[in-house]
Amino acid sequence: MTTTAEAGAPVEAPPLPTGDHAIATSGLTKRFHGGQLAVADIDLMVPRGAVFGFLGPNGSGKTTTIRMLLGLVAPTAGSHELLGVPMPDGWATALPKVGSLIEGPAFHPHLSGEANLRRCDAADRTADARTSRQRIGSALERVGLTAAAGKRYKAYSLGMKQRLGIAAAMLGPRELLILDEPTNGLDPQGTREVRTLIREIAAEGTTVFVSSHLLAEIEQVCSHVAVMRAGRLVAQSSLEDLRAEAGTRIRVETPDTSAARGVLTGLGLADVRISDSEVSAELGELEPERVCAEMVGVGVAVRGLAVVRPSLEDVFVELTGEGFDVNG
Amino acid sequence: MSTAEIALAPAPARPARIRLRLFRSELGLTFQRRRNQALLVLLGAVPVMVGIALRLTSHQGNDGGPNLIDQVTGNGVFLSVGALFFLLPLILPLAVAVVSGDSIAGEASAGTLRYLLAVPAGRTRLLMVKYAASVTFCLAAVATIAATALITGVILFPVGPVTLLSGSTVSLAAGLGRLALVGLYVWACVATLVAIGLAISTVTDSPIAAITATAVLPVTSEVIDAVPQLSGVHPYLFTHWWFSYDDLLRAPILTDHITQGLLTFLAYTLIFGSVAWARFSTKDVTC
Known part of the structure; x- marks a missing residue:
């Protein structure tokens, strides 16, 4: 201690336990x-x-x-x-x-x-x-x-x-x-x-x-x-x-929307949404190829099938109630 | 504490060279600025113009004009004193107001203040450096006036032993010594204004407002000083002592007013310096 004082070096306080x-x-x-x-x-x-x-x-x-x-x-x-x-x-x-x-x-x-x-x-x-x-x-x-x-x-x-x-x-x-x-x-x-x-x-x-x-x-x-x-x-x-919170969705493009919805519901998928030529649902743990096979199995005309990861934008819209990209 | 810890401790007392870097940078900024250079040129041009005017009219003879003009035409050395006399009421304070009023407010309006503080320059340190640079500018301004006046005086008028205001005559060298004293006293006069300008500069983010306020103050003070009914406050006005420098041109030198003047300048500097520090050290920098 004395050496430090004589040298005139500042005595540093111990670091605070602030974690990382x-x-x-x-x-x-x-x-x-x-x-x-x-x-x-x-x-x-x-x-x-x-x-x-x-x-x-x-x-x-x-x-x-x-x-x-x-x-x-x-x-x-x-x-x-x-x-x-x-x-x-x-x-x-x-x-x-x-x-x-x-x-x-x-x-x-x-x-x-x-x-x-x-x-x-x-x-x-x-x-x-x-x-x-x-x-x-x-x-x-x-x-x-x-x-x-x-x-x-x-x-x-x-x-x-x-x-x-x-x-x-x-x-x-x-x-x-x-x-x-x-x-x-x-x-x-x-x-x-x-x-x-x-x-x-x-x-x-x-x-x-x-x-x-x-x-x-x-x-x-x-x-x-x-x-x-x-x-x-x-x-x-x-x-x-x-x-992870937002979850991945599967989106099926098809003219047979009601039949497709039946398949998705049958597979036990949550949040099934339906629009003009598209049906989507939360994929959860299910493999997308299972969904495809089921669709084809029951004769749904599949025009397109996609696994959709939500963009952060979507996540935030969900979190905050609205988009925040105010001026694009 | 172990030796290892001592070895790891930061290097003690950084050398003064590093501390002076910001001051040198500030000086560079002050003196490289076109506006400030123009002010110095203006201050240097006035004695030249006054000298030429006096030279051209001196043959008309003396018809009871100011004593100073006789002295200038009689001895070129007095052109320096004359130039300071002409410039001290308005133009010199204006130049000082421009530099000191701009010191903090100018950085704030340019946005560079936030970066200086985030670097971090340290608020107190920055204030001291700004003050020191402005005071240096004052010295340069006074020196410019005195030097150009002296050179002009030497070229246009006879030069010789200097007759002081008290009537006695001293050698040219002693006369130049007295001139240097006058210069230093005038420097102290306008350096007071630097502290005032610095304080005002911390209050506003608009350099124009700070410069204007700083420039108006000495004029206001001189006006009050000219009203006899207000004689009670005169000794407390900083400009009241500005022209006491003529006491330095007597033999022996009269120190009463000079001392009172310097003490008044010191009091003003301490008061306004404290205001500047108190304001600046707690100021929210939002621009």
Whole structure:
């Protein structure tokens, strides 16, 4: 102990028993001065190593939540931890390990992309000045901006600006990446690239918390999802659990709808639905080929047969009562 | 604690070099900005224009004009004092208001404030760096005025031993020393405005509003200072002491007003610095 004191090294408090959550909030609430309740009593649990999709329509409180997570906005009630460190008191310990893109990129327009990143890096007192150039170079390379590094930010396209924002979030070794709408303004190609990037980052062990109002854009990369609606957290789960909950359906295309319905009911399938030229039911544990054989056996004219996994969209519609993809 | 744990502890007391990175970055941002460069050019151009005007009209002889003009045409060194006298009431505070009022509000309106804080730069540290950079800009502004005025004065007018306001004459070198003191005092005057501008800049997210409010304050203060009926509040106005620098041009130097002025500036800086800190450290950054 004495040696430590003499050396002047800070004595670190023992780590808190927070389990393995990169983000953990408890009753996090924000009411703005006007009385508007932006975020109401949310308990987010983001496991370490997850790619966590944070979904909800614009204005549902996603960005306010993210601002609270990063200590930009003080919660009205509740508490939260980042990487096991209580916030906002532990900002100096937690935030250097967190990269973020908050409500779109923001840089100095008259500086080049590279100069902007240099400024971000200079602001971080934990960043090593000696490795600055190399870290900036590799961040620019990862987002494909090396060629445009010397160009002024104001001359960047929307997609380039967005990518520079992502580069800024990856300037140092991060344990958690918080990306608010990272695909905003990107063309389909750019969106694909961001998804690939998220996959790569996650593969390195970094937890990624990514918000979006477009489920389809992040569905493929997420391991977990949470849904916000009007400031409340209406769903939170791993993707596997969600899919399992919704169940797979079998859909039979046939002119003999009533006969087909008889077969499905006979097989004991639940939730049999019938429309003009189609019959469907929850498949459960049954093999689809059994259904096909039965249909053909009793002479139902089968024009098509498909096993339908519900899209996440459908799952959410079921969970939340309505679709949340408000503007497509 | 075991030796292994000690070895794992983070490196103690990071070197000052790293701490200065943000300040250097801030200085770069301040001085590379076209707007601020234009302000410095403007401040530097005024003494040149005043000098040329005086040179062109000096042959008309003295018809009881201000004492200062005689002194400038008699000794080019006084053009520096004259330039500061002309610029201190309005243009210099305006330039300082632009830089200090923009400091936090400008980053907020550009959206870069949220990233600086998320990096994290640290709120107190960012405030200190912004203050230091603005104060440095003030020094550059005063130095620009003094230097261009001195150069113009030397070119256009005779230069020699300096006759002080008290009537005695000192050597040119001593005169330049007095000029440096005047420059430092004027720097202290406008540095007070930096603290005020910084405080205002933390209250609003609109840089224009912050700059305007900061620029209007010294003018208001000077107006109040000119109303004799309000003489009771005059000693508490920061601009009341702005022109006390002429006491530095006497032999011996009169320290009464200078000291009171510096103490007033310090009080203003502490008060507005505290307001800035209190506001900024708890501010919700929503843009």
